[in-house]
Amino acid sequence: MSSRSFRSVFMVASCAGAALGCYLVSLRVASERAQLEEVETKIVLAQRDMRVLQTEIGTRGRLSQLERWNAGAFALSAPAADQLLKGGFELARLAQPEHKVDFQAPVVLASAPAPARPSPMVEPEMDDSGAPTAVAPNALLHEASLKTEMREVPARSVVKLPLTAATSTDKPAIAAKPAHAKSVEKPGLAAAHPSAKKDAVKTVSAPPKKTVDKPVVAAAKPVTKPVRIARVDPLAPLPAKHSGQSRETTADR
């Protein structure tokens, strides 16, 4: 009885509650949106401030002003051609110890041959830095026609200065004329060499276009080329006292 009589009241109350709930949701949404807008406005205002500051800094530090400071105070200049290196290999070359010749080292004949091997010239494997890995120095040596048993390096020199000897094995230094002697006969043509190579390519097909972009590979190549037989013992100790006379041999490299 009572429930029936209060039914309308409940209906009104629930309707009012639902309406209130809806209103609260919409109020919440509106307030969230207002906050978002506030943040957006703050962002835009901050952007405007940043723009103003950037403009001011850019104007104060304009390029002509920097140039004036550079001319007056810093005197910095663009790097010269020889100040730029083309890769890790050239950088490593700068740190290489200077090769010196020891005149008291045991004399080894220039024509002394290595023991016979079917194919001495194999392309050495390269690692990332462009240096050959896991290639025995003997594999780089050319064969000569005359054979004597005296070629092998005496072990005592290795005992004396193992460190320098180890580095110098990479490069069997001064040699008699190598097998492909042509480039050595014309020392000045070192500069013309790449262009001559390019010419050869051109006669075959179209001219090579993007060779400039790969200087690292080009620089790394000569590592395998100058294989020469030692006139001097490559593993001999290298004392520092003859540094003056070593000029011409180092220049030969």
Place this chain on the structure above:
Amino acid sequence: MNAPSPALVAPRPERLRLVGQRRQLLAVMHQRLMFGMLVYAGIVAIIALRLLYLAAFGDHAGRKEGLTALIPERGDIVDRNGDPLARTIDAWTIAIHPNKVIGDKLALARRLAQLMPEQNEEQYFALLKSGKPFFYLRRRASPSLVEAVNALGEPGLAIQREPDRLYPQTTLAAHVLGFTDIDGHGAAGIERAFDKQLSDTSSRGEPVTLSIDSRIQQALEHELGSAMSQFSAIGAAGVVMDVHTGEVLAMTSMPTFNPNAAGQGTPEQIFNRATLGVFELGSTFKPFTLAMAMDSGVVSGPGQIYNCPNVLPAYGHLIHDTHPFGRQCSVAEIMMESSNIGMGQIANQLGITRQKAWLKKMGFLDKPEIELRERGRPLTPGSRWGPFETMTIGYGQGIAVAPLQLAMGYATLFDNGVYHPPTILKRGPHNPLPAGRRVFSEETSYKMRALLRLVVVKGTGKKADAPGYRIGGKTGTAQKIINGHYSKTVNLTSFAGVFPMDDPRYVIVVMLDEPKATKDTYGFTTAGWNAAPVVSRTVSRIAPMLGIIPDTNREPNMAEVLPFVQEAKKAAKQSSDKD
């Protein structure tokens, strides 16, 4: 409402009448009340509905309009790396309403003259007494001045913020950017060419991205400016251009002006020599003639021999050389020593028709195709174009083009012979690279590399060399026409260079107007002494930024030209004897 029932008491007739009237009256009153209530309820309902609607969909009171995105009054102009070259800022403006001034006008005029001394106090006083409604006192005032003026406390003074165009790099690339007039519309350069895009509401949010690189522009302007002052030249122009895309990386004209105060610039300063000015650029034209001759089959290669006497009589005129051979000489030597006599003969063999057709194909007979409005029309002999004019055009006299066009020609020649129109906007989705137009054959383009490198290695352009960057190019010394005659002493020198020559990527053109001889140039005013060193210095600065790795072991194939150079052999022998 509670009327007594008529059955109980017999009413008097008057009373009955009264009851009937009252009932009527009540009915009317009820009607009116009901109506008023409905109206009232309706209004309440409308207000309630409106409130509900506003609560659900309406804006709140604190909402700020128009700040949802940052759109400047006028679009920015940025360089290819995004560095701003032109921006619109809110600048302080000081103005006055003379009618609203309430303080002592004489004292105010005195204070204003102290703060802003561009006018004296009588002028300020006259202005205050004039009775006119509004005057600008200062636009783009400094904050300290604004503070001082504000401290005067005069209500007639109006201090406002107004959008104003600012060029942060001041004079950098002034001729490319141009400037705006007092209403904020472009009056020159990019500001004029892209005025619509920069001021339109829908497009001004996006900056206009130029192909200019401000670092390269600065290097070019600095080196060119120091050469201009060193040689006391009256003007200079320079262009750096990408060979493959036609993008202009730097373009300058000197003397220059400050676009922030463009009104102070003289017409001489505002004139853009790089695109609007046309000049007879002299020997820098020779590579084009040679390329035309090679492509037409007139010249077979750098080894072809011409007779090069000391003076060549041609069609009633005499052609002279600065370095006369007086013997047979090869095409390579003609290029190397920049021989007018040799090149004149080549042009003569080419003939008028073919020369015109080639020049048309290269775009040298029309205005340069660039977005700027300041473009000069080339000057040609026109109807007087005879065989002798063909010869002189062959070595660059008798045709006047803009320095930009010269750069465009070199870009065409060394982009494997394909022409791309030059552009001042960065290539990208908005400005794609159009399909080129083949002008020269690939083979000719390749052959020209060694020839132009020869000029720098052994010929007139030795001072343009920058070690490791393989510059090739051609000097040009043109005599200026003074009073209708070619002057013997007043020159216009230029150098057009391409680097790196073994795989051409960039063109640089430098021009000096009337350079004077100095002690360092041993009295010479030729291009090899003044324009070429600018190229050398500029390239050694900009090439590392452009990503060119210097390499002293790399050269174009010089074996193509060196066998045909006689002088070089002798010189080499002499130098080796000296060593």
